[in-house]
Amino acid sequence: MPPAPPSAPETVTLTPTGDKLSKHFTEKEFACKCQARAPWIEPHKQVLPPKELVDVLEDLRGWFGKPVVVHSGYRCPTYNKHVGGASRSMHMKAIAADITVVGHTPDEVSAYLLKKYAGKYGIGRYNTFTHIDVRGGPDRWDNRR
Numbered sequence: 348m349p350p351a352p353p354s355a356p357e358t359v360t361l362t363p364t365g366d367k368l369s370k371h372f373t374e375k376e377f378a379c380k381c382q383a384r385a386p387w388i389e390p391h392k393q394v395l396p397p398k399e400l401v402d403v404l405e406d407l408r409g410w411f412g413k414p415v416v417v418h419s420g421y422r423c424p425t426y427n428k429h430v431g432g433a434s435r436s437m438h439m440k441a442i443a444a445d446i447t448v449v450g451h452t453p454d455e456v457s458a459y460l461l462k463k464y465a466g467k468y469g470i471g472r473y474n475t476f477t478h479i480d481v482r483g484g485p486d487r488w489d490n491r492r
């Protein structure tokens with residue numbers, strides 16, 4: 348399994364396998380969920396996450412010592428629209444993940460990310476999960492209700 352080049356993740360189009368991307372993460376965890384949740388969408392190849400994103404999730408895994416659950420990784424444009432994602436969502440570039448950490452609240456997770464990655468990445472706070480993406484410049488938002 349060739350690792351995704353961090354500079355150009357969008358050029359990597361592999362059908363996901365059970366292959367590992369890192370010690371704790373597999374390709375399948377980042378695959379678009381359209382075929383399971385919106386099967387009317389035409390099947391498509393997947394775009395794998397860049398190593399930089401996987402490294403951040405491994406960092407979280409190590410810090411909390413608990414599994415990190417990826418609820419949404421790559422989204423094809425049609426599925427992104429279906430779930431009400433932003434029109435320029437980083438999920439469509441496969442550089443974003445909506446995550447939770449088993450046994451920890453989203454507030455704990457976002458607090459760690461905001462401190463550790465101050466001044467970089469996209470970090471979004473939600474009631475039930477945390478969004479992280481590895482875009483260059485910092486972006487922050489709080490969608491908690």
Ligand SMILES: [Zn+2]
Pocket residue numbers: 379380381382388391422423426
């Ligand atoms: Zn899809």
